[in-house]
Amino acid sequence: MKQEKYEMIAKEHKAKNPKLQNAIVAFLIGGVIGMIGEGIIELLCNIFHMSRNNAGTIMIVIMIFIASLSTALGFFDKLVTKFKCGLLIPITGFAHSMTSAALDYKKEGPIYGVGANIFKLAGSVILYGIVAAWFFGMIRYLLGGRI
Amino acid sequence: MTFTYNDVYVKDTATIAGPYEKKGPLKKYFDKTFDDLYYDEDSWEKAEIKSVKESLKLLHKKVGIKRKEVDVILGGDLLNQIAATTYGAYNFSKCFLGLYGACSTSVEAMILGSVLIDAKKVKNAIVTVSSHNMAAEKQFRNPTEYGAPKPKSATFTATGSASMLLTKEKTDIKVESSTIGQIIDLNQNNPNDMGKVMAPAAIDTIKRHLKDLNRKPDYYDLIVTGDLGLYGKEILKDYMLEEYDLDLKDNYNDCGVMLYDLKEQEECLAGGSGPVCSALVSFGYIYHEMKKKNLKRVLIVATGALFSPTMVYQKENIYSIANAISLEVV
Incomplete structure (x- = not known):
């Protein structure tokens, strides 16, 4: 078979994915989630008189809880199909990746199943997150920033 | 063969x-x-x-x-x-x-x-x-x-x-002939576009089947491929016509496309896949239509992406294969 000719014909029958539209949806939804997070922080600061730092931490915990719960209840993946990666980029995506992996392997038991697989997707984020943090920390230190 | x-x-x-x-x-x-x-x-x-x-x-x-x-x-x-x-x-x-x-x-x-x-x-x-x-x-x-x-x-x-x-006991439907496929590598490596990966294998097997038995596509009432999906199906039709002058008309379809109502069932994307996709269509729909004698000669070309996630991560191509079997009402 001729590869060049095949690629030429295949090009004519390529699926059209609305990339720009997806990007705009993701951008807006990602922004909305950021707004909700900010709203929660403001709420905690003003009503419960927390420091901004503490309110930030509690907001993250709330976001992780919501993402994990909706993954376990089975509709987070459907929301992602609708709202695209705007839902996956913030902390919610990280929690979602861990919960979904844990759910998938629960039948294989706590050690060979959940334990061995919970970081299947999130492992890369943690590893390279730490490596990147170390590099940026070093750069900041070398530029004379405070540790 | x-x-x-x-x-x-x-x-x-x-x-x-x-x-x-x-x-x-x-x-x-x-x-x-x-x-x-x-x-x-x-x-x-x-x-x-x-x-x-x-x-x-x-x-x-x-x-x-x-x-x-x-x-x-x-x-x-x-x-x-x-x-x-x-x-x-x-x-x-x-x-x-x-x-x-x-x-x-x-x-x-x-x-x-x-x-x-x-x-x-x-x-x-x-x-x-x-x-x-x-x-x-x-x-x-x-x-x-x-x-x-x-x-x-x-x-x-x-x-x-x-x-x-x-x-070996005689019934209405006979297994008439078959063509064993060869492993095809056409530098395809996108696991999210299996139709494009497998179409070359289907093209190769159908072409050899027709040539070996000296038949034209219209010999069959229906030729079905396994799971090329919406896009792979069109690639196959065009390539067969342009390269080999074999015109697959209305008597060609793809099991992955037939299995779902792709306009209503958006989650099914380009169509069905998996070993049971072609089997549900051929053991279900085709078998029953042959029993009713609405279809008399059918060529089933099951397509497979010999996809190993490990080999794709190691930057190897995805190979594919297609096997064909012809059923006839006697």
């Missing part, structure tokens, strides 16, 4: 289809369907095993054959170590041969079963294949609940199990 058979016939089939297939246009051709992907079990894998058991049980019941009277079961699925077939087929026959040809397994098993019967080594053989949308997702892609958006060219693994009994 193409050969013809003298005395191999299709005795009966049994099909068990999952919830998505039930919503599709071929619902009335399935013997049994189920609504929950767990199928009253506690894991996806066990649900797939149950579907294999159910289809074998049903086939035995329909034909009225005892387990000890079945000479051999040939079959496979997508799980590691073809677990669904081995656990499902346990105790259903005198002996067993496990096969792996990805989504081309159904025809691979039919060819081997027919060869065994034609060579008079066995009296009958059951072909059984299965797949499960979630079990396959877990095996090949991301965790099942993980919501990664997929491109429109991606295919959707069909759920269910289908079995067929081949015998």
Whole structure:
């Protein structure tokens, strides 16, 4: 078979994915989630008189809880199909990746199943997150920033 | 490699289809369907095993054959170590041969079963294949609940199990000939566009089948490919016409496209895939239409992407294969 000719014909029958539209949806939804997070922080600061730092931490915990719960209840993946990666980029995506992996392997038991697989997707984020943090920390230190 | 058979016939089939297939246009051709992907079990894998058991049980019941009277079961699925077939087929026959040809397994098993019967080594053989949308997702892609958006060219693994009994005893439907495919590598490496990966294998097998038997595409009332999907199907038609001057008209279709109503069932993207996709269509729809004599000559070309996630991560191409079998009403 001729590869060049095949690629030429295949090009004519390529699926059209609305990339720009997806990007705009993701951008807006990602922004909305950021707004909700900010709203929660403001709420905690003003009503419960927390420091901004503490309110930030509690907001993250709330976001992780919501993402994990909706993954376990089975509709987070459907929301992602609708709202695209705007839902996956913030902390919610990280929690979602861990919960979904844990759910998938629960039948294989706590050690060979959940334990061995919970970081299947999130492992890369943690590893390279730490490596990147170390590099940026070093750069900041070398530029004379405070540790 | 193409050969013809003298005395191999299709005795009966049994099909068990999952919830998505039930919503599709071929619902009335399935013997049994189920609504929950767990199928009253506690894991996806066990649900797939149950579907294999159910289809074998049903086939035995329909034909009225005892387990000890079945000479051999040939079959496979997508799980590691073809677990669904081995656990499902346990105790259903005198002996067993496990096969792996990805989504081309159904025809691979039919060819081997027919060869065994034609060579008079066995009296009958059951072909059984299965797949499960979630079990396959877990095996090949991301965790099942993980919501990664997929491109429109991606295919959707069909759920269910289908079995067929081949015998040397004469019936209305004859296994007429078959073509064993070769492994094709056309530098394809996108697991989200399996139609484009597998179309070259289907093109190659169909071309060789027609050439070896000196036939034109219109010899058949229907030529179906396994699971090329919306886009792969069009690529195949155009390439066949432009390169080999073989015009596949209305008598060509793709099982992945036929299995679902792709306008309504958007989650199925470009169409169905998995070993049971072509088997549900051919053991369900095609078999019943042949019994009614609405279709007289059919060429089933099951296509398989011999996809190994490990090899793709190691920057190797995805190979593909297609096996063809021709059924005729006698």
